[in-house]
Amino acid sequence: MEKEKSLQMYYEMVLIRRVEERGVELYQAGKIGGFMHLYIGQEAVSTGLIAAREPRDRVITAYRDHGVALNCGISANEVMAELLGKVTGTSKGKGGSMHMADTTKNMWGGHAIVGGHLPIAAGLALGDQYAGNDNITICMFGDGATNIGYFHEALNLAKTWNLRVLWVCENNQYGMGTAVERASAVTEIRQKAEGYGMKNGQADGMDVTKVYAAAQEALQYIRETGHPYLLEVDTYRFRGHSMGDPERYRKQEEVKKWQENDPIGIFRAYLLRENIATDVELDALDAKAEAETQKSVEFAEASPEPGLEELFKDIYAA
Amino acid sequence: MAKITMREAISQALMEEMDRDPAVFIMGEEVGVWGGTYAVTKGFYDKYGPERVKDTPIAENAIIGGAIGAAMVGQRPIAELMTINFAFSAMDYIVNQAPKLRYMFGGQFEVPMVIRAVGGGGRQLGATHSQTPDAMFAHFPGLVVVSPGTPADAKGLLKSAIRSNDPVLFIEHATMYQVRGEVPEGEYIVPLGKSTIQRSGKDVTIVTYCKGLELSLKAAEELAKQGIEAEIVDLRTLRPLDMGPVLESFKKTNRAVVVEEGWKSYGVGAEVVSRMYEEAFDYADAPILRVAQKEVPLPYNRSLEQAALPQVSDIVTAVKEVLK
Incomplete structure (x- = not known):
């Protein structure tokens, strides 16, 4: 992998980690409300995936969306401001943690109804197909979303109409607190694509280079054939489902075992081993991410609350 | 002025808008080859082809969810529900997605979509196929809910609905397709939100x-x-x-x-x-x-x-x- 791209990916992964760690502090201080689902542990998935897209490819995801937003190029300032409900946030403080989007960055939202955004993703691709565009919609979702009807209606439509969608299942082993094998008839999610005659693949989601390579292959397949593709990426969230998760459903040894495979650590070791980067360079990126995060907190805290006039704005077209 | 049926008035509105704006297309169950279960889109498939008159699987979430997505990226889909009773299968999209997307993302998204749905009782279809659940849809801010009572209003309101940049649920009555009334030919617009x-x-x-x-x-x-x-x-x-x-x-x-x-x-x-x-x-x-x-x-x-x-x-x- 070329150096510049590798360093950018490393930086984004560290930035996601730092932004969310500060998010935890701000949540505990009562400055962030509602639900907040952390991406910590899964950073390699969206980083590898989005690094492989072209800017014209659309991205749509579920509610665990901070990392995806940052990878798509939304600034840490806007992400942090949205978490704090400020008017300078990605969604003017009206969406919160689960609803980040920026259409200018082709980030079509975090969506909070499990599986609900899958037919919408098919629709984004349908709109592009209708317009004669050959860009791709990348739709990310969790393993839990593959057990609900939306998933099956969306995959069936995508294959029947050959919509250009890269379906990416982030299999983080649990839908909230229910392990995959307790909720899904097949534990290998990619098998579900077989029923729709859809090409599919699998990747190790703790290794960003593997996610990147698998995403490149899948995107190339879609560009060449015009058919959809389902990519299952195995990963693990290091923190609870959301803030305030007692985590009774998994053992600490299991969490520790996965944490030994920290995607940032793995990628750092790879970059050093392959002589792509030096410790000094990577330390500098760590410091840059730390500074960017600090700046985003200051920006968000200093930003104004939305005025009451925002309450009735954007319900209908003006 | 020509006296035409409600069916013809709706059909006219759809055709005129499809002729006017290439972004308008129809998707739904049996809208194409069959010609629409209430024959509203009869002849459309031959005139506009499968790209603009899309027969869908019987999958209401895919129909309405798909139409939302296409609308978000600038198309103007008209999604047809064979009856409004099937709206319950796609309730999340009609009340929880389409009306919220603009607001929840700070005005970034627009959902210029029409959902045509046939409602009403009186045709001996039994309890699950005969409902008039209009009020529950009208409960949700962000959705526009229209239900015409004359052929002229059906035409004028549907044309407005298709041009609207908001999601519009357009409710027709199953027993009224043969109702006749005077309907202006060509461009005839009735504004939404006016009694x-x-x-x-x-x-x-x-x-x-x-x-x-x-x-x-x-x-x-x-x-x-x-x-x-x-x-x-x-x-x-x-x-x-x-x-x-x-x-x-x-x-x-x-x-x-x-x-x-x-x-x-x-x-x-x-x-x-x-x-x-x-x-x-x-x-x-x-x-x-x-x-x-x-x-x-x-x-x-x-x-x-x-x-x-x-x-x-x-x-x-x-x-x-x-x-x-």
Whole structure:
């Protein structure tokens, strides 16, 4: 992998980690409300995936969306401001943690109804197909979303109409607190694509280079054939489902075992081993991410609350 | 002016808009090769082809969710629900996605989509296929809910709905496709969110819409024979609700009946009457009455079904009651 791209990916992964760690502090201080689902542990998935897209490819995801937003190029300032409900946030403080989007960055939202955004993703691709565009919609979702009807209606439509969608299942082993094998008839999610005659693949989601390579292959397949593709990426969230998760459903040894495979650590070791980067360079990126995060907190805290006039704005077209 | 059926009026609106704007396309169950289960899109498939008249799987989430996505990226899909009773299968998209996307993302998204749905009872289809659940959809801010009662309004409102940048639920009545009326040819637009007077009168106000309009017009004829002149206000759009003509008429007649086909409890009438009392209580000379469906799942048997649905005689009786 070329150096510049590798360093950018490393930086984004560290930035996601730092932004969310500060998010935890701000949540505990009562400055962030509602639900907040952390991406910590899964950073390699969206980083590898989005690094492989072209800017014209659309991205749509579920509610665990901070990392995806940052990878798509939304600034840490806007992400942090949205978490704090400020008017300078990605969604003017009206969406919160689960609803980040920026259409200018082709980030079509975090969506909070499990599986609900899958037919919408098919629709984004349908709109592009209708317009004669050959860009791709990348739709990310969790393993839990593959057990609900939306998933099956969306995959069936995508294959029947050959919509250009890269379906990416982030299999983080649990839908909230229910392990995959307790909720899904097949534990290998990619098998579900077989029923729709859809090409599919699998990747190790703790290794960003593997996610990147698998995403490149899948995107190339879609560009060449015009058919959809389902990519299952195995990963693990290091923190609870959301803030305030007692985590009774998994053992600490299991969490520790996965944490030994920290995607940032793995990628750092790879970059050093392959002589792509030096410790000094990577330390500098760590410091840059730390500074960017600090700046985003200051920006968000200093930003104004939305005025009451925002309450009735954007319900209908003006 | 040509007298055409409700079916022809809707068909005309769809065709004119498809001819006008290439971003408009139709998707739904049996809209293409079959020609539409109510024959509204008959001939469309041959004229516009499978790209613009899309036969979908029987999968309401894919239909409405897919239309939302296509609308978000700039197309103007018209998604057809074979009946509004199938809307419940896609409830998340109709009430929880389409009306929220603009607001929740700070105005970034737009969902210029029309959902055409056929509602109403009276065709002996049994309890799950005969409902008039309009009020529950009108509960949700962000959605526009339209239900015309005349062919001219059907054409003009549908054209507005297709041009609107908001998601519009357009509810047609299963027993009204053969209703005839004068409809202007070519460009004819009726604005969304505007009630109108369909019949002038000085003695009593009847507020209604869709099938209720047909029944109320008949009731008004009978009442006229008895020397009672009813004024009929047609809501046409349930959300946003235009109370202007309702209040104006009520302030003149001081007596009112609200007629709807749906159930009375928590219904359109409940909303309209509340607002009349809130905004014009002092003008009431008698309690406002509601005529609505009996609180039962609609039965198959013809006479039982008709006993549950509001009838012209129910409206006449209610009007006489408020005039006592």
